[in-house]
Amino acid sequence: MNLPNHFELLATDGAARTGRLTTPHGVVRTPTFMPVGTAGAMKGMHWREVREAGADIVLGNTYHLMLRPGAERVAGLGGLQRFTGWGGPMLTDSGGFQVMSLSELRKVTEKAVTFRSHIDGAKVELSPERSIEVQRLLGSDIAMQMDECVRLPAERADIERAMQLSLRWAERSKRAFEAAPDGYMLFGIAQGGDVPALRQVSARGLTDIGFHGYAIGGLAVGEPQAVMLSMIEETAPALPADRPRYLMGVGTPEDMLEAVARGIDMFDCVMPTRNGRHGMAFTRFGQINLRNARHVDDPRPLDEESPWPAARSYSRAYLHHLVRSGETLGAMLLSEINVAYYQELMQGIRGAIANGTFESFRNQTRAGWARGDITQR
Amino acid sequence: MNLPNHFELLATDGAARTGRLTTPHGVVRTPTFMPVGTAGAMKGMHWREVREAGADIVLGNTYHLMLRPGAERVAGLGGLQRFTGWGGPMLTDSGGFQVMSLSELRKVTEKAVTFRSHIDGAKVELSPERSIEVQRLLGSDIAMQMDECVRLPAERADIERAMQLSLRWAERSKRAFEAAPDGYMLFGIAQGGDVPALRQVSARGLTDIGFHGYAIGGLAVGEPQAVMLSMIEETAPALPADRPRYLMGVGTPEDMLEAVARGIDMFDCVMPTRNGRHGMAFTRFGQINLRNARHVDDPRPLDEESPWPAARSYSRAYLHHLVRSGETLGAMLLSEINVAYYQELMQGIRGAIANGTFESFRNQTRAGWARGDITQR
Secondary structure (H helix, E strand, O other): OOOOOOEEEEEEEOOEEEEEEEEOOEEEEEOEEEEEOOOOOOOOOOHHHHHHOOOOOEEEOHHHHHHOOOHHHHHHOOOHHHHHOOOOOEEEOOOHHHHHHHOEEEEEOOOOEEEEOOOOOOEEEEOHHHHHHHHHHHOOOEEEOOOOOOOOOOOHHHHHHHHHHHHHHHHHHHHHHOOOOOOOEEEEEEOOOOOHHHHHHHHHHHHHHOOOEEEEOOOOOOOOHHHHHHHHHHHHHHOOOOOOEEEOOOOOHHHHHHHHOOOOOEEEEOHHHHHHHOOEEEEOOEEEEOOOHHHOOOOOEOOOOOOOHHHHHOEHHHHHHHHHHOOHHHHHHHHHHHHHHHHHHHHHHHHHHHHOOHHHHHHHHHHHHHHOOOOOO | OOOOOOEEEEEEEOOEEEEEEEEOOEEEEEOEEEEEOOOOOOOOOOHHHHHHOOOOOEEEOHHHHHHOOOHHHHHHOOOHHHHHOOOOOEEEOOOHHHHHHHOEEEEEOOOOEEEEOOOOOOEEEEOHHHHHHHHHHHOOOEEEOOOOOOOOOOOHHHHHHHHHHHHHHHHHHHHHHOOOOOOOEEEEEEOOOOOHHHHHHHHHHHHHHOOOEEEEOOOOOOOOHHHHHHHHHHHHHHOOOOOOEEEOOOOOHHHHHHHHOOOOOEEEEOHHHHHHHOOEEEEOOEEEEOOOHHHOOOOOEOOOOOOOHHHHHOEHHHHHHHHHHOOHHHHHHHHHHHHHHHHHHHHHHHHHHHHOOHHHHHHHHHHHHHHOOOOOO
8 A cells, every 4th residue: 555655856866866855843855864863862962953953854763762761751741852852853763773782682573572671671572563653652753664684794594584574564564553643654674684686575575565765774784885885776776766765874974975876865873973972073074083183283173164163163172172081062062063064965965966966076075085184284 | 569450349239249350351240150161161061052151251270271281282272262262251270279189199398289190190290380370371361379278177277377378379479470461360369268367367468469359269168158158258358349259169059149148259160060960950949850750751841931941941851861861961951051040140149239139139049949949740
């Protein structure tokens, strides 16, 4: 059964696409990068800064939120958008991926995943149906089906088993989502590891079931970039062209640029905030490690032509000092600088696709990163 | 020798005073509370938030800044105001107090304090002259003389010895400050522990030397509030009425209100930011511990009539969740809420003194704190 389509494709340039996805809490311009507000907060950033940086939509982690503060509680407080004060569109993952990576004593059966909470040790069961229920309680604009993600490298038999289980969970997720009000969306997730044939089976299977949008999962889990891009090339064309395509958990600016060139519309990653907390800045000239002693006396900003005030006003010397001193402000400034750079990149990508100049934008952007950071004085 | 006076007394109400202190980087309205930006940053706050919260002046810690990034380096980068981006007036302490509390292997002689850096173990000598030199290199608008502060309770002989040493260091500090450009200020520090006679000796000795302003040191170091207030009553009237009076390291809102009633003009304390990091909020109705389970489902803000947006827009439930989850945003929001409340209190105090209604303001404010937090729903 086909679900209503809230995605409007505005322009394409080669395989790259730009469009608009309309959610109950606002419009998302694609390609889009979703900063990750794990447990109802963006680490080191105020929500207004996330908005000002240019983010249209953010991601919340179902696993964290269902354990604390709890989905029923968030529902009672008006949903995630109101509870956090973010107010805009939110996508939530299914919780399954983090059950696998964060919890102990987990057991996967056909019916559900059972695990112990990493917070209080309580035994919790998460089924595809409960995952949808939790995401509906959270009020997420875009819910994700529960799936099983296999870390690469893995045996083909394991990859296939998880992919087929994910397809059966996709069907159950869709049934569980039927009562959701108009406008809210459910995305299926294509699995299949690094096996092209399995990626095709998964994509076709999901398309037959029918979702508002489609994610490519199980990538950026340890494989080389070339494998990731090759799997996108196998999967994306097999998904409906009129629906949004979301590459989960990706990635570096280069990963995203190359994925857009292969037809991806949506991304999420903790990298801009996590790397910011570790003293790394993303700029037009690549990543800069502010911890490095070369910055200690450097009065220059990270990028004097950046549209983001903090990137053009604070000196490298000050950022270096904050990072070395472990001052929270260092993590705060680098997190916002990085999220803003990711959004600047997305804005550039969207404009280039709309103008039919994506290929030259891509080359110029890659040349900037390859040029590297500004030279020593 | 009398130094130029940059303080203008605008109104008094009983012993309480309101005025303006003009520094090279801007005007400070008194009574004023100076948030503490220890190592060139306010923990958990952007500088624009410090400004928006109503702070006219902030405090930097000489001990931290001389060790990292180093006073000569800060001077080369344009001084503390430009280095940090704060831009406004800054007061620095002498470094002496933190040498005593943070460093190891310290040795106090008539000439100087010798200690090992808590960062790299390097041996460092801090004399009254070097302290002034460091503060001048940092570019602080208001420098403090180096003194020796004795923790209470202490023997009278120890208190007297430290007080006399501080007086001799006061003279040396003033000589070292002679080359400073017009507009920059040096404050002397009255010591004398909890001994009224010694407080008087110290205040008179400092007045004879002559400073731009006068601090009362050695309080809020473990003594009961009544002792602190009594020592203010001994010291403040013995200081020149036309100069600003600064009570160092104080304190709670109640401490400050009572100190203003006894003629104090300036305060500093880490309490609003430190308590904020520990889940405590300061409000018109006293301190609120957001970690407490009673807030878990409470949709109400901390104070719906607060002039500070975060205090009236975020729910207690959300703040509770952030604190319990250890999210940086919790510390960020509570730090700004607390700094803003301290500034709101100072603004109220200044207005009441100007209107001649300080006594009723004081009673109303104390009644609010005594009333306690809003009742359960």
